[in-house]
Amino acid sequence: MLLVESINVAYGDLQVLWDVSLSVREGELVALIGANGAGKTTTLRAITGLLRPRSGRILFDGKDLTGLSPHRIVEMGIAHVPEGRQLFPLMTVEEHLLLGSFLPRARARRTQNLERVLSIFPVLRERFHQVAETLSGGEQQMLAIARALMSDPKVLLLDEPSLGLAPLIVKEVFGIIEQIHKEGVTILLVEQNVQQALTIADRAFVMENGRVVLEGSGSELLAHPEVKKAYLGM
C-alpha cells in the first residue's frame, strides 16, 4: 500500500537518510524504531512531502508521491500526526477537528467522523470549546490524533505519540492506537518506546544512523539479541 524505495534525504550538505526502503501493507500496524537522530522523523516527513528526497521513490496505492506538495499527498489518504503534535495554539478543539476535515472528501463525512472521534476521545468532548494551548500534554496528543482521523485516512503516520507523556497516559495512548488499528486503519508508528511499539506492531523496521538495519515481525524483533541489547537494555 505504502512503499518507500531507497530514498536519500539531505538537509543542505548533510545527508541524513541513506537508501531507506520500507513497506506498509493494507491493514498492518508497522513500527519504525531506533535511537534519537536515526532518521525516523525525517522518513515520515519525506513520505508526506514536508521534505523532498534527493533520489528514490515513494509509492502509495501504486501512485508516485515523490515531489508532490503535502496537501496533495494528504488528499490521497495519508494522514500525518507530526512530532511535537503541531497543533494550532490559538484554536479550539472544535476548530482543529473542523480543519482535520478540511478536504472535500472528508468534509462530506464530517458529522459521522466527529461522532466517531469524540467516542474514541471522550475527553475532547469536554474540552470542545477550549483553546489548544490550554490542554494538557496528553490531551494535546489525543487532539493531534483525532485531527488526523477526521480526514478519514487510509494510512495514519504517527510520530512519537508517547513523547513527553506520563506512563499512565502513554498506556492509554497505545490502547487507543491499537483500537484505531482494529477498526481498520493502516498505521505506520514511529516510536522510541520500543517495547510497547513492538508489542502492538505486526511488523517493524529498525533504523540506525539514517539506514534501515533490521526488519521483521514485532515478536521476532522483540526476541532479537541486538534489539534486546540496544533498545530494551537486556
Add this chain to the structure above:
Amino acid sequence: MTTFLQVFMTGILTGGVYALVGIGLSLIFGVMRIVNFAHGEFVALGMYTSLLLFQSMGIDPYLALPLIIVGGILLGALVERVFIAPIIAAPEHVSILMTVGVGLVISNLLLFGFGAHPQSIFTWYSTKTVRVGGVTFSGPLSVSFLITLAVILGLYWVLTRTEIGRAMRATAQNRDAAELQGINTAVARMLAFGIGVALAAVSGTLLLPVLYVIPTIGGVFTLKAFVVTVLGGMGNVLGAIGGGLILGVTESLGAAYISSGYRDAFGLIAFLAVLLLRPAGLFGKSRV
C-alpha cells in the same frame, strides 16, 4: 470639556479607518510573515480608483466599495502570485525590497496618470455634520467609521466561521501542520494578501471624501499602518483595532492641543514609547 470630547471623537473616527489599514498589514504579516511595505500605496490606489470612478462616471465612493473590495482582492492575489510567491522562502530583506519596489511602481504610475497636484472630490454630503450633545461629527467621517466597523465584523466572520478563513488562520499559526490538513498554503497566502490589499484600498476609498490626495500619500499610510500594527502587536489582527484607535486619538489630541503642524509626529512618538516600554505591542504577540 466639549472641545476635548470633540477632538477625542474625531480621533476615534479617524482611528477606526487607520485600524482598517493596520488590520490588512497585520493579516498579511500573520499569514505570510512578511511586512508589506507597499501597503500605503494600495491605500492610495483605492483613493485614486474611487476618484476616477467619481470624476468620470459620477459613482459615489461609498457605492464603489463592492467594486473596490473585489478589485482589491483580485489585484492583491495577482501581485502575490507574480511578485511575492517566488521569493517567499528567501531571506527577509528580499521581501522588503520587493514590496518597497511594488510600492514605488504604484506611486509613480499614479503620478504619471493623475499628476502631482492635490485632488479631492466634492459631494452633496461633504460638509454635512451630525450633532450629538454638543459634539459635532463630520458626516462622511462618521459614515466611513460605521462602514469600517461593518468591514471589520465581516472580516472577523470570514476568519472564524468559514472554511477558507480557518485555513488562513491555520496557515498563520503553523504552516506545516496546515499543509498536513490538506490546506494549499500557497493559496491561503495569496488570499491573505488579496484581502489585506482590499482592506487597504477600502480604507483609501473611505478617506477620499475627507482628504486631499496626492500620488505620494501612500508612504504616509505605510508608516501609519506599521505604527498601528506595532502598537497592537505584529500579526495581532484584533490588536490592530486598538492600535488604530490609539493612533487616531493621539494625533487628534496632539494636533489640537500642541501643534497641528506636527500631527504625524505625535503618532510616531506614541510608537516609540510603545517600542521602548512594551516591545511586543500593547496587546501581545501574534494572534490571527
